[in-house]
Amino acid sequence: MIGLGYVGLPLAVAFAEKYSVIGFDINQTRNDELIAGHDRTLEIDDELLASVQSSIQYTSDIQQTKDCNIYIVTVPTPIDTANRPDLAPLIKSSQMIGEVISKGDIVIYESTVYPGVTEDICIPEVEKVSGLKFNVDFFAGYSPERINPGDKEHTVKKILKVTAGSTPEIARKVDDLYKSVITAGTHLASSIKIAEASKVIENTQRDVNIALINELALIFDQMGIDTNEVLAAAGTKWNFNHLKPGLVGGHCIGVDPYYLTFKAEELGYKPNLILASRQINNGMGKYIAEKTIKNMILAGKKIKNANILIMGVTFKEDCSDMRNTKVTDIIIELKSYEANIDVYDPWIDAHDKKIYDLNIINNPFNSDKKYDAILVAVGHSEFKSLTMNNYNALFKDEVVIIDVKNIVPEPTWRL
Secondary structure, three states: EEOOOOOOHHHHHHHHHOOOOOEEOOOOOHHHHOOOOOOOOOOOOOHHHOHHHHHEEOOOOOHHHOOOOEEEEEEOOOOOOOOEEEEEHHHHHHHHHOOOOOOEEEEEEEEOOOOOOHEEEHHHHHHHHOOOOOOOEEEEEOOOOOOOOOOOOOOOOOOEEEEOOOHHHHHHHHHHHOOOOOOOOEHHHEEEEEEEEHHHHHHHHHHHHHHHHHHHHHHHHHHHOOOOHHHHOOOOOOOOOOOOOOOOOOOOOOHHHHHHHHHHHHHOOOOEEEEEEHHHHHHHHHEEEEEEEHHHHOOOOOOOOOOOEEOOOOOOOOOOOOOOOHHHHHHHHHHOOOOEEEEEEOOOHHHHHHHOOEEEEEOOOHOOOOOOEEEEEOOOHHHOOOOOOHHOOOEEOOEEEEEOOOOOOOOEEOO
């Protein structure tokens, strides 16, 4: 298993219940944590991790994987500052596999990509380094990840898996491999490109749908209409798509559409709807920050040097994942007004506290500090039980509470 993050580790554990697994990660600190029996992403609890320890070997030395027959790549596929696909992790992983792959072996990619990346970009790197010929000496498969970080119900074995292979025979082998551990079953696609395309549109579809709800929320806010009441009324129709407005971050929905738009534009097609949806969703952080400032001004608050508390900074509720969180967009915008920002998030990992330039504080409800505004950005379970008395105790005068997740009993403004 190449990569032991939110995708790789749960899959490695699932396979380790039946097979001998080597988990490779370039971060030795990550390997050491897993050897010690703890997953800081909290996707795998310590008890489950301990139950498969005898079947998993963790390493940062690719040479220790030489005896493997199957290589599964679960590295990230991020975007750069210009929203273009960054394939460097995939290319580097393919090159490393090329150093150790043997005749008859299969390399399976799980990372989200646009159609063609596996066979046109990754496999040539394996061939170049290994000296082996694709579909003669070694083979490929593709099975896009469907991990939902923080979701303890839809775990890796309970999510149906799409599979594909570079030849009909290999496709069946790949499908049988996943079928042996995925209790939800599999769907065998006719080609690797079909499987790649199926994955990239899963999150593109959600991105477009959420963008529609976000745009409606912006319109209704200008009209003085409660968006949540509108959605509740519209949702009484049997075929209404139930979604809520909000921030679209994370490693999938906020990133994957750019892989598709990049390829479309490369082919000369302008994907206007997808790009417009990305623009709407990317603008939500700035809009929420501006509404915060407006409500503070209406409450007679001084903005410069104001103390603002942000509650929640991970990209989604009850999850420690900070990747591509859009809460930081809100913080950046508020800081541009020279406000002082405190961040409280009981889920943020100590490792991330060192990486992000945030003033992370301990539980503010156990402190005497007072705030000029509070912005509830993430719907963590810990926040849902809070009452207005809890919030009011954090203010020295006029209460200003901005509720992004519709969990505050009586907010000043909610999305």
